[in-house]
Amino acid sequence: MADFVVPLGDGTVSVALPDCDVTVADPPGGEAIDVRETAVAAVREPNGPKLAELVGADDTVAIVVTDITRATPDDALVDVLLSELERVGVYREQVTIVVGLGLHRPMTDDELDAMLGEHADLAVNHDPEDTVEVGEIDGTPIELHRRVAMADRVLSTGMVEPHQYAGFSGGGKTVAIGAGGEPLIRYTHGPDMLSKEGVRLGSIEDNPFREAVDEAGDMCGLDFCLNVTHGPAGILDVAAGLPRLVVRDLAESAQEALSVDIEDGYDAVIAGVGAPKDANLYQATRAATYVILGATNPLRRGGRVVVPAELPEGAGAGTGEQRFYKWLSGADSANALYEEMRSGYEPGAQRAFVVARALRDHEVYVTNSEAPDVVEECLMHAKGSVEDAVEPGSDVLVVPDALNTLLR
Known part of the structure; x- marks a missing residue:
């Protein structure tokens, strides 16, 4: 050929x-799914507690989403989360969407409209200068966007896809890195961490980078995530619930669909x-x-x-x-x-x-x-x-x- x-x-x-x-x-690729339908099912039957068990009607909620560098179907995922929150008595006025930029550029209003549709008015770009400290790892401060830190409950969307350092992205990384400060990025992305055994593409087992962002996600109070994985055919799978379990489930789906000998x-x-x-x-x-x-x-x-x-x-x-x-x-x-x-x-x-x-x-x-x-x-x-x-x-x-x- x-x-x-x-x-x-x-x-x-x-x-x-x-x-x-x-x-x-050509990897096997898997079969594309209906994102909204599968996301609704995942949220209703999550890996871990349901949203109704985590969120009270009077709670404020921060939803951290990925930015334009990830092809995450956030319009559908955020809509599903907001609908489920409304079912338990939390209305959109109680919700802030924070775009997890890390150190990427802010998204424009037009980009936010394209990504979030009718929910773009709830979105703010992450500012790594507007953070508060929520913990530390090995003496490294874990900083979090102020609006996320102030929320009663923290949720996230995300894409579990092959990642050079974390093995697969998604889970706690979306919040801890995307809505975090420079110290954690310096710690996790520095030469010492990137040279460690187990820090590599496609592997989350015994991966020190993955372990660090998972621990940081816990410190950021991430209660519940709704993640997807994708392949050549499109979005292949959706999982919701506890971040570590969600990443593990979707990493297995991704490895099956994306590996080529x-x-x-x-x-x-x-x-x-x-x-x-x-x-x-x-x-x-x-x-x-x-x-x-x-x-x-x-x-x-x-x-x-x-x-x-x-x-x-x-x-x-x-x-x-x-x-x-x-x-x-x-x-x-x-x-x-x-x-x-x-x-x-x-x-x-x-x-x-x-x-x-x-x-x-x-x-x-x-x-x-x-x-x-x-x-x-x-x-x-x-x-x-x-x-x-x-x-x-x-x-x-x-x-x-x-x-x-x-x-x-």
């Missing part, structure tokens, strides 16, 4: 590699991203690091990763994205940057550390982008098309959805 399509922005781009031997890594020794891996993750280089580089630093690296020595990505936001506009750009664009080489960053860096810059780690062994090419200069400044290579980035005669592995494929 030499002709194929890969994601690019909200669409796809056609690729023709007639001189190459091409293999496509592959050979190694490829000259190039074409790693698809698509919207919303290809909006900026910070997010799009996940495709390369997931391939190179995952459980199984399919590349031969000297092989390359090719990432088609539009990058309308360039490196990215958030604090973390700008720190990522500053470190990479100011470096002379990946090896030098990796060694320098091992002594520490600011929260948000961890993606530069992980990219540098990957670039020590493999080159990364970003194609079809609106920001080729930014790519070149960040120790990577910019090409106009995938074809331009793949040498004739290469043995090529295509991973159409690199962020949601577990290579093993």
Whole structure:
């Protein structure tokens, strides 16, 4: 197979590699579900106490949701939570929706409208400067958005998907990182944590990063979460209730749907991203690091990763994205940057550390982008098309959805 399509922005781009031997890594994918119907059932029969057992009619409630970098169907999930809260006597005027940005940029009003629909008026962007301390881990303060800390009950939505450090995202991470302060991000995303045994993509068992964000989620008072997982077919499963149990259930669903057995020794891996993750280089580089630093690296020595990505936001506009750009664009080489960053860096810059780690062994090419200069400044290579980035005669592995494929 030499002709194929890969994601690019909200669409796809056609690729023709007639001189190459091409293999496509297609995970089983699972079957798409009706999100609203399944979410209602999950909330009514959760893993743990029901909302009616947790929330009183006079309680104020904070619902922490993911931001635009996660393709979570928050319009449906929030609507289901609000409907269930109303059933127990809690009305929308008692609810605040906090968008868990971490150190990403604030969402615009138009983006909030698109994400939350009729409930956008309840939403506020997280501000990491407007937090209060709610506990500590290993001497690290756990800070939480003031509105969330003041609420009587804390709920969250989220996406349980493969994550470079936590194994899978979702659960307590949405609140503790998304609506938290810089100290926890510095602790969990620092070089000491990221170098620990067990901190890796696709594994939550004995994962120190996952354990830290779960513990922090407890300190943040997260009572109940409603999470989903997805694959090539769309949303595959929904679970609700106690955060740890929800993540475990959905991680099992994701592993079953997203794992692919592959050979190694490829000259190039074409790693698809698509919207919303290809909006900026910070997010799009996940495709390369997931391939190179995952459980199984399919590349031969000297092989390359090719990432088609539009990058309308360039490196990215958030604090973390700008720190990522500053470190990479100011470096002379990946090896030098990796060694320098091992002594520490600011929260948000961890993606530069992980990219540098990957670039020590493999080159990364970003194609079809609106920001080729930014790519070149960040120790990577910019090409106009995938074809331009793949040498004739290469043995090529295509991973159409690199962020949601577990290579093993």
